[in-house]
Amino acid sequence: MIKETRVKCLYWQNAPLRSINSKFSYAFLSLLLFFFFQATAFSAGAPEIYTPSEKKRLTSAKSLDNRIRVYDAAFERIRKELEKDMREDRFDDAARKLSNWSVLLSESLADIEANSNPKRRSNRLRQYETHLRQAVNGMRSISMRAPTTELYGAFVSFMEQAEETRRKFMNIIFNME
Secondary structure: OHHHHHHHHHHHHOHHHHHHHHHHHHHHHHHHHHHHHHHHHHHHHOOOOOOHHHHHHHHHOOOHHHHHHHHHHHHHHHHHHHHHHHHOOOOOOHHHHHHHHHHHHHHHHHHHHHHOOOOOOOHHHHHHHHHHHHHHHHHHHHHOOOOOHHHHHHHHHHHHHHHHHHHHHHHHHOOOO
């Protein structure tokens, strides 16, 4: 009987501490759920840039040249889709495709800057830069078909980003910093 009372006393002595811990655990749980739902909402709204086969090739690629090959293939695919849509006067999806294209350029530039070997000039990177230059030139004529100023502005901002990315590729290719 004495031990039970002692346990009860210790139990009641720690009651304020338990209530603080439970408040912290509730706060922690609510923050955890908040960030979980934010992350799922963000990932659900994230653009789908790569096809499933491109994703698989990108994750299995060990060398930078192989990843550049995947970036180039995705870049060309998006370019062809966008050109086709603009020729057929389907403008509703053009802004999303330009956004995906911009994200692709940013991702590929970050990967190339982080993993390029300054002592070696990559032929794949040269080809990717050439395709980028040709795409920017092609987008200049296609952007004139944009029916709204917002879409034309999206084309112009994409072309500016693409030119800046191309300049950075040239710096990497020719070791100019």
